[in-house]
Amino acid sequence: FNCIYRNPNEPVEARVKDLLSRMTLKEKVGQMTQIERRVSTPDAIRDFSIGSVLSAGGSVPFEKALSSDWADMVDGFQRSALESRLGIPLIYGIDAVHGNNSVYGATIFPHNVGLGATRDADLVKRIGAATALEVRASGIHYTFAPCVAVCRDPRWGRCYESYSEDTEIVRKMTSIVTGLQGQPPQGYPKGYPFVLGRNNTIACAKHFVGDGGTHKGLNEGNTISSYDDLERIHMAPYLNCISDGVSTVMASYSSWNGSKLHADRFLLTEILKDKLGFKGFVISDWEALDQLCEPRGADYRFCISSAVNAGIDMVMVPFRYEQFVKDLVYLVEHGNISMSRIDDAVERILRVKFVSGLFEHPFSDRSLLDMVGCKLHRDLAREAVRKSLVLLKNGKDSRKPFLPLDRKAKRILVAGTHADDLGYQCGGWTATWDGRSGRITTGTTVLEAIQKAVGDDTEIIYEQYPSADTLAREDISFAIVAVGEGPYAEFRGDNLELAIPFNGTDVISSVADRLPTLVILISGRPLTLEPWLLEKMDALVAAWLPGSEGEGIADVIFGDYDFEGLLPVSWFKRVEQLPMNALDNSYDPLYPLGYGLTYNKG
């Protein structure tokens, strides 16, 4: 090895120091720059020494591209990075937040709210490990996960990305970090980034801090709270992630008491880096710097100066990178940003790159391709679905439970908008940014799972909106009605009403008036359930956003497995009660945090 930074036998900090000492200001700034794949030309990556490339939600090489196609694309970008003067490898980032969800054929796990219902840290760690394998199989090194938001108001459009309203449950589910990155060895230095090897990814704890605590759940809004409450409720999960060696932290679009997180030096540097000892890098969110001045993007130099001086190390620009590089170089040359701040940022970025092994193994490992969507991973996802289901009602008379259902029944009516829609059961951040209806990837719908589960002599009648004739029949044993929310992401999910969409209430009511009925609610959060509606249904299961493995639902409603899920969020009676969290003094939920019936324990 002709120099220290290229020698894997040298300590990481020596390699960081050596490489940093060789870099020009432009190369340092290039490493702080993350660009979107659509503007990532070979020349841009090489000539600007770009540090990272990402896929926005839904930004794919082409429709239904397979993991091998993704790996070809990422390796192509990497070849350009290695042609730069110092040959610093780039890291490719993507939102693999419930499996490698942008990639066709990948296993889609339940979204975080469902995982919170499992209370199973080991399960979530195994999901992290499986996700990391499928991400690395696609050649990608870095996932913008986990979201460790503590969602205090279900009106927030990203409620389903939060494991729970309860900080302690979120802290427990941070076990996904050691699944994704690998488990640091005993005595590993606190706060230092860790990535075990080629089957692991760089992870990202997000969005620092208080993203789930904004006023009325407004996305990118303002979290009004004392520092003690911010620390106790929203910051605590980051301590777990940092002690588990999380390599990156993403700053939040939101504000704390009116101060934009991306420009908040106290929280990003004095707390996260100095007090909590975080040694990885802090990445901005998408075009978040542009929001730091009014009107948006008006004074980009001011925005860059505010964010970088506050402690942002890598900027998800992601399109106007020439402008960004030019302005940041200008700001350093004119003393608005110190070289020591730049060196700190670049050290952190290089540290993660050396720790992740990218200098030794910059290209994809094709031997991982047969792990994508494999039976092992789909069985794991199915287990997660089973454990995420929360039984809220079982029988109009608790002495006569309605579930488990009889799989040998003569005739079953399956109804509702969510009975046969893979896209609906996966939710947002699947195939595209905000999700779609229909056959968006490979998987098993609720209806298909029921069809597989029932006896040969059982007839299934499937109608999204059952006809009057069907409802007039006298020969149907019982009905299963699957309704809920359509897919959404971020601001598109902000919702003050929280009613069941697509006339779900009418479908439930018309069916339950005529038949013994199980209702399965597919949603990212609790929805309004009027008392008169609840009374009509014989049983109610909250299934959250279960993902591709719908068989997990049939496993439980037909009794092969018992329910284990417990509510990770309070179920309100009326939206006027919100925000309403456990331990509030006027706590009056329909179903409290932690509620969940079982077959055996009642």
Ligand SMILES: OC[C@@H]1[C@@H](O)[C@H](O)[C@@H](O)c2nc(CNc3ccccc3)cn21
């Ligand atoms: O996808 C990258 C990040 C993601 O990791 C953050 O959690 C999330 O806050 C986030 N939002 C955007 C911007 N969203 C967007 C929506 C439609 C088209 C393009 C970008 C990007 N990102």
